Amino acid sequence: MDPIVEEGPEGYSEPKLEEWGTVTDLTQTGLTHPGADAKQGSAASQGV
């Protein structure tokens, strides 16, 4: 099993929860508006 702490063992400190971004749930979009503002067709090559 991989080590639980993968970075070097720097000094221990009390665990903190930092607020990150808003959670956006797009499930309903997929259910009610499959397709979005999209269409099939060629795009300029982006090298992928």
Place this chain on the structure above:
Amino acid sequence: MAREPVAVLFQPEDARLARHPEVFGMDPASRIVALCEAMTCSSAWARLRGDARLAVRPDAGIIGILGTVASGDRPILDVVGGHVAGLLEHLHPVPYAEAERACFELAEIIRARLQPDELADARVVPIPRGGLIVAAMLAYALGLPPDQVGGSAATGGVTILVDDCAISGTRLRERLAVDPHRPSIVALLYAHPDLCRRVEASSAAVIACVAARDLVDHAIDRPDYEAWRRRWAERSPQDLWTGDPDHVVFPWNEPDALVWNEVSEAAEAGWRVAPPSWCLKNRVAAHPGDVQRCEPQPGSVMPADTTVWADVDGMTLVAGLGDPRAVALRGSAAAMWRGIARTGSADETADAVGRQYDMTSERVRNDLESFIARLTQRGVLVAR
């Protein structure tokens, strides 16, 4: 350009994946992972992947995109749920055997259009890259020798311009413009009949534009069809046809699907849904290491069924469908999360984190209990 933190979650309908077991596999957990691997092949993901990860919860069918994105890329991310659902709804995989059958039918259509002496003087010219594969099969089906395949026409004979599919017709128009007076038959495996008629009308040199299989336009089912069609016709004035047909995917090619980016005000290649195991083009574009599987060990404390997480830029980002805000965990917090996910046990996590930081388990345990309580309150952990 400014960057912003993101935590986008969605649950694709497994029923859409289950329609294609030959593409996505037989069980729901494998199917959702295959879809994630397909998404990493996308042009959209190529732009997002630097500071974002795809997290997948196979047991719950949840996909999360966690990290930061440039503000200009946010629209590409915000359409992912609807775009992927739309592609899956109309997904039409074409296996090699079916492509071969279609090539032989295409050969019969061409024979009906050309006299034997015209066919003997014709040249099959592929549009790279998918057209090369089809052109080879078509040449066999027509019984044409190698010197009638590829290159440019040296004589006055007919060019049979070949591609696997044509949707908007943009590339066909560009290719026909290279030799505008050359008598040509445009031969496609898949196309909408209206596109074929418009290709024929676009140049007097086009004898015919034929397809082995007709595509159906699903855009007409949209409640906003007229507005949608006008909008996209204005955005892509070079297109010969505007529609939204089946998402035809070949074992060698998944065609582009465009999404509108209102920040850049441009149509950009969006998401892909054909797994690299099924599609050659996607096999070389895939970034399977970008997919982080969230597979918690069952136990007395574990991530909730609706929670995903990913290691990004030295942090562990955690997001749950029931929590309005994602959280970023660093250092000891990240270690505690990973311990819980991997062991399902507060005791084992406290021991492991204590060993790692050279701390007593008792000191770690007090912090861990508070950590678990706060995350349980947010709904991203469950403790029994």
